[in-house]
Amino acid sequence: MQIGFIGTGSMGSILVEAFIQSGAVSPEHLVVTNRTARKAEQLAESYPGLQTARSNKEAASGSQLLFLCVKPMEFKAVIDDIRDVVTPDTVVVSITSPVQIRHLEKLLPCKIAKVIPSITNYVLSGATLCIYGERMTDEDQARLELLLSHISAPIRIREEHTRVSSDITSCGPAFLAFFVQKFVDAAVAATGISETEATQLAAEMTLGTGRLLTTGGFTPASLQQRVSVPGGITAEGLRIMQKELCGVFDDLIRTTHAKYDEDVEKVKARFFSP
Numbered sequence: 001m002q003i004g005f006i007g008t009g010s011m012g013s014i015l016v017e018a019f020i021q022s023g024a025v026s027p028e029h030l031v032v033t034n035r036t037a038r039k040a041e042q043l044a045e046s047y048p049g050l051q052t053a054r055s056n057k058e059a060a061s062g063s064q065l066l067f068l069c070v071k072p073m074e075f076k077a078v079i080d081d082i083r084d085v086v087t088p089d090t091v092v093v094s095i096t097s098p099v100q101i102r103h104l105e106k107l108l109p110c111k112i113a114k115v116i117p118s119i120t121n122y123v124l125s126g127a128t129l130c131i132y133g134e135r136m137t138d139e140d141q142a143r144l145e146l147l148l149s150h151i152s153a154p155i156r157i158r159e160e161h162t163r164v165s166s167d168i169t170s171c172g173p174a175f176l177a178f179f180v181q182k183f184v185d186a187a188v189a190a191t192g193i194s195e196t197e198a199t200q201l202a203a204e205m206t207l208g209t210g211r212l213l214t215t216g217g218f219t220p221a222s223l224q225q226r227v228s229v230p231g232g233i234t235a236e237g238l239r240i241m242q243k244e245l246c247g248v249f250d251d252l253i254r255t256t257h258a259k260y261d262e263d264v265e266k267v268k269a270r271f272f273s274p
């Protein structure tokens, strides 16, 4: 099967590399293209056998599975390029949350899926959020999820939960990294521990906490309870976080959703305005 990628910026190239590194796909089965051709050529230089296409149309024709890894406002141009070469059997995957499946189904005569990846897929972990259009058969869905399972835990979600789910899985690594950075900065400022040492400690802690919450049988609540020795130090720290962070996540979700709603409208206008 030929798998095409249109857009090899940050996320497109992460997905290409993750599929190859995981052994899910051999470079010979991949064809990539990018508006700035150099970005696609660099991937081909790193992975002998990987093909580059000179246009979006060329990448799309002959690809049974086609990932569109461009930003929301860049979708219209790509769709116009590929509309005439995709077939009813082609599976087109959008990795962009504000582009609605029903709109893609109107604009393209093929099967449509939305898969929201995460930078965590680069290290073959984290989730990929899967949402399917009406033309995707059970077999299409199973085949796509089998591929994604090499680089992630594919998780099916409802399209109306795209934003909030993606806040957690795709934006979440940046939010968690912010938390780690602030923790490290404070540790360095208060005690003189080196930034490198504190970052290493925090990174190991983050990895271990992720394991406890995935395979370790803990929930966020039970983990806090288990670490907090009655009358001990953790409880004092948690008390500060309760006080200082109250409302932060409500604000965060409100803000990401407002930006998302704006993007959905802009994309829709670009798709359907004369």
Ligand SMILES: NC(=O)C1=CN([C@@H]2O[C@H](COP(=O)(O)OP(=O)(O)OC[C@H]3O[C@@H](n4cnc5c(N)ncnc54)[C@H](O)[C@@H]3O)[C@@H](O)[C@H]2O)C=CC1
Binding pocket: 006, 007, 008, 009, 010, 011, 012, 033, 034, 035, 036, 039, 056, 069, 070, 071, 072, 074, 077, 078, 095, 096, 097, 116, 117, 118, 119, 170
């Ligand atoms: N970066 C992340 O962690 C995640 C990103 N996403 C989504 O992925 C999408 C892409 O994001 P990034 O890769 O970060 O952006 P990016 O800007 O790094 O990559 C987009 C690429 O598309 C290329 N491009 C633009 N118009 C094109 C066209 N007409 N034909 C061919 N190539 C074209 C650009 O040259 C660029 O290399 C966004 O919608 C984003 O929301 C989703 C999940 C996670």
Ligand SMILES: O=C(O)[C@@H]1CCC=N1
Binding pocket: 166, 170, 171
């Ligand atoms: O910042 C963004 O818009 C994208 C969406 C998910 C992660 N990054």
